[in-house]
Amino acid sequence: MSASEPRRVLLIGGTSEIGLAIVRRLAVDGPVRTFLLGRDRDGLARAAASLGPDTEYELVDADAVDAHEATVARAFERSGGFDVVVLAVGVLGAQAGLDADRSTAIEVMRVNFLGAGSLLLAALEALRRQDSGALVLLSTVAGERVRASNAIYGAARAGLDGLAQGLADSLAGTGVRVLVVRPGFVRTRMTAGLKPAPFATSADTVAAATVRALAGREHTIWVPRVLRYVFAVLRHLPRSIYRRLPL
Numbered sequence: 001m002s003a004s005e006p007r008r009v010l011l012i013g014g015t016s017e018i019g020l021a022i023v024r025r026l027a028v029d030g031p032v033r034t035f036l037l038g039r040d041r042d043g044l045a046r047a048a049a050s051l052g053p054d055t056e057y058e059l060v061d062a063d064a065v066d067a068h069e070a071t072v073a074r075a076f077e078r079s080g081g082f083d084v085v086v087l088a089v090g091v092l093g094a095q096a097g098l099d100a101d102r103s104t105a106i107e108v109m110r111v112n113f114l115g116a117g118s119l120l121l122a123a124l125e126a127l128r129r130q131d132s133g134a135l136v137l138l139s140t141v142a143g144e145r146v147r148a149s150n151a152i153y154g155a156a157r158a159g160l161d162g163l164a165q166g167l168a169d170s171l172a173g174t175g176v177r178v179l180v181v182r183p184g185f186v187r188t189r190m191t192a193g194l195k196p197a198p199f200a201t202s203a204d205t206v207a208a209a210t211v212r213a214l215a216g217r218e219h220t221i222w223v224p225r226v227l228r229y230v231f232a233v234l235r236h237l238p239r240s241i242y243r244r245l246p247l
Contacts, residue, residue, distance in 0.1 A: 006031035010075055010082040012089055012119050014038035014057055015047050017188040018138055019088030021207035023051060026084070029211070035075050035082070062089050062115025072122040076130070084214065085123045086136045089116040092190055094152040105152050112156035117163050124167055124176065132175040136210060137164045139182045141222065144231045147247045168219060181210050183223040199224050 007026060011019045014036025026032050036057035038044050048055040056078065060071045076082060094100035094108045120137065127133040142150055143158030161180060168178035183206045185197035201224055209223045222228040234242065 006033040007084065008032075008079050008082045009034045010037065010072075010079070010085045010123070011035070012037045012060070012072075012085065012087045012123065013138075015040055015043035016088035016138070017190070018183070018186060018203045018206050019086050020047055020050070021203040022086055022136065022210050025204070025207040025211045026214075033079070035079050037071065037075060060119070062111045062119065065115060065118040068118045068122045069125070072119065072126055076126045081130045082127070082133055084134050084136065085127065086138070087116065087120055087123060088138045089119055090138070090140075090157070090190075092153060092194075095150055097148065097151050100152065108152050109156045112153065113159040116160050120160070120164060120167070124171070124178070127176045128171065128174065130175075134177045134179060134214060135164075136179045136181060136214070137161070138206075139164070139180050141182050141184050141227050141231060144182065145235050145242070148243055149247060165220070178219065179210070179213055180220045181206065181213070181223065182220065182227070184227050199227055199230075 007030060009023055009026060009032055011023055011034060013019050015038050023032060023034050034051050034055045036044050036048055036055065037060040038057070039059060039061045041059060044057040044059070048057045058071065058075060060068065089111065091108055091111045094105040120135075123135055127135060137160070139161040140157050142154040143161045146154035146158060161182070164178055164180050168180070171178065183201060185191060185194075185200040186206060187196065187200060187202055206223045209221055213221045222231075
């Protein structure tokens with residue numbers, strides 16, 4: 001890609017505030033041509049309009065796993081490939097654990113692991129075929145060590161994070177790179193109404209850290225960075241202590 005050519009970006013989860021912030025931050029460094037995939041047609045249209053007239057979009061539903069491979073491949077074909085793919089698919093919910101509505105709990109697990117994992121596979125397969133590009137997975141610190149207060153969401157995201165890490169290792173030595181981004185609590189529409197956790201951050205801060213990491217060689221980042229050290233301690237606490245913490 002020459003300096004005059006736009007960077008081609010695919011945002012899966014095309015209405016994600018963090019995902020859109022990453023696209024806009026990439027555009028600070030040079031022209032970007034974006035393709036959005038998501039399930040909300042009206043939301044996608046608004047997001048595309050906010051990014052500029054060259055932005056394309058197409059519908060995809062995390063639950064429609066049988067359509068993921070073809071939909072992602074079609075986006076690659078229409079755009080002539082992508083330099084960066086951002087996977088920003090996920091839903092919150094079922095914080096009540098065993099007392100949560102069962103259908104909500106199942107949806108959280110299905111979307112955050114099965115659906116997002118299927119899209120991850122489809123995107124990495126497409127990047128491997130072109131033998132170049134970077135995939136950014138928006139993960140979360142909630143999956144680093146699952147908490148009793150958020151067990152269902154945390155476990156589903158832990159599965160997705162682990163899948164991305166394992167697939168990244170399988171792609172070592174190829175032209176494809178995976179960057180896993182683990183933010184803490186991010187103030188967005190998705191978290192509206194929830195009590196902010198310590199070290200809460202913003203979508204723009206996550207975006208800036210992600211773009212900096214894409215320019216380097218890191219495979220996993222924490223936002224803010226201090227959370228890397230916080231969870232290095234929490235990860236090794238005995239369960240008898242960990243479960244008593246107000247997390």
